[in-house]
Every structure is written in structure tokens, then in C-alpha cells.
Amino acid sequence: MTGVEFLASFLRTGRLHGIGIGSTLGEVDRAVRHRFVDVVDEEGRSLRRDYGFVEFYFNHGNAWVMSGGSIELHRLASGPDGAEDWARTTGVEFPRYVAWGDVRDALARVPGAPELEVGDQGGFLEYRAAASHVSVIVVDDEEEERGYHAGHGDVWSVSLWAPVRAS
Template sequence: MDELDFYVTAISAQRVLGLGMGSSLEEVTHSFGKDFVEDVHGPLLRRDYGLLEFTFHRYDRWKCCLIGVQVHRILWGDNEVIPDAVSAKYGSFSPHLAAATLSRALEARGVDLDGAARQTFSDSIKMSLVELGVEIIVLKGQDDERLQGDVWSIHLSEPKRPQLT
């Protein structure tokens, strides 16, 4: 398995190494260890493991409600930002992830980014697959052409269910 498998599996399964929405703090700690930065804002707690951020909401217990894959951090942190559990399974990661490459790999798994809702900003495009609970931020590359079309981040959350009328 390689880094592209990591990204495609995270998006298509909405899970990272078996962890997803509803996972507990203990489960994340068991998989990724105690080397993290943590902050709490009201009912939300965020654990930052470098490439990965897990956000939890306090219900009867802390439950994961968002997973952020901060692809851009590899540019500045090299592979040091990749948690050991991820690199053990997927190897080293390139500092660039082209959205076109990701799109082709997702299409091979039955996930079509062409149908994603798009929201355009001055420096990026947000593609949302609400039925999967996935948002992908792609850079326009205005400040640095080398980054044009690169994935900045991927966010996994609870899929939106269609409203019954």
C-alpha cells in the first residue's frame, strides 16, 4: 500500500486506520499514541497528530466528529508529520498530492469528484461530497504555481443523510 491508498481509503471509507466518526479518545490514543497537541474549545476537543487532526464532541463521552488530513503539512514538516502508525502501513509520503491524481484513484473506487459541490474562494476550491461527509480543499496556486491543483486538506465528518419529505 502507498500514500495514494491512504488518501483514497480515508475518503471512501471515512476512516483512518479503522478510526472514524464515533471513535473514542481511548481508541485514537491506542492507535496513534500520546505524542499530540490538544486543545479544548467548549464542547469540542482537538488532537493534532501532524498530518492528522481528530476533533471530538463531548456527549456522554468524547466521540470523534471530524478527522482532518492536513496534507499541506508534509510540505514543511517532511515525513516527520506522518504518524508512525500511518507510515508503518503506507510508507513515505510525497509533499504534493495532485487533485487530478486523487480524483482518478477515487473514480476507480467508485467515488466521483466530478459531481462534488464546488465552492470557489480566492485561493482555493472546496469540493464537498455531502453524502460521504467529505470536503477536499484544492489550491488554485496563486501565490506559488508549484502548488496549483494540489490538495491542501481533506476533512471527514458524519455523512449528511437525505431529508425525508
């Protein structure tokens, strides 16, 4: 699967390899077989699992439960090693740069694609899919060229966030 197809599916479902908000650490371990580093906060209440350019965040209650995640695509511009390792373990192949236009075109072909709200983030645009709790940050500075970082029109990152619960 291409990274663009993967991102379009993620925007539609809010799920990565079948996991998402509320998944347990054990479910993540079964779904993603890739090397990682765990970073637990000093109080032992939150965990960040870092797979390189992909990170998942967990809160601790009775068990570690996923509360969010991010795909830091801008990290791929400085070198393809992370993408090659990820492709080997997950079957998803990301290019060095991911153009938002390519993701948007792929999303248009996905049945039930969510509506996207657009916001300005000062040099970036945020495309937010409220239905799936996924947002995409895109470089919006026309002066930014591709090099060791993403350029104008490229996806900077994609984030999964937990819905706000009414009290």
C-alpha cells in the same frame, strides 16, 4: 499504502484507520499509535487531538466522541519529517506534495466512489463527497508554485465533517 491510495479510500468511506465520526477517544487511541498533543477548550466541551499534519476533533457528552478531523497536507511541503513519522507509525506514506489529479485518478479506481460536488473557495476549489462527509481543498491559483507550500493543483487539506442532524 501510499497517501494517495489512503485519501481515495478516505473519500469513499469517511473512515481513517477504521475510525470516523462517532468514534470514541478510546477507539482512536487503539487505531492510531502516533504521538499527539491534546488541546481542550476552556469549558471542557471540545478536544482537538493534534498529530502534526493530522487532527481529530471531539465533543464531550458521556465520553469524548469524534466530530470531525482534518489532514493538513499543505504542512508537508515545508518539510518531510511529519510524513516520515506518520509512515513509521501508520504505514501510510505521503509525498511532500499531493496532486489532486493523482487522488482523483485513484478514486476513479475505487468501487463505489462517491460523486463530488465542486465549489469555489477563492483561490481554492472544494471537492465535497456528501456520501462520506469528506471534502478536499485544492489550490486553484495558477500563480502558486510548489515550494514551502502546496502549488496549483495540489491538495491543501482534506476534512471530515459531521452530518447535520435534522431537528
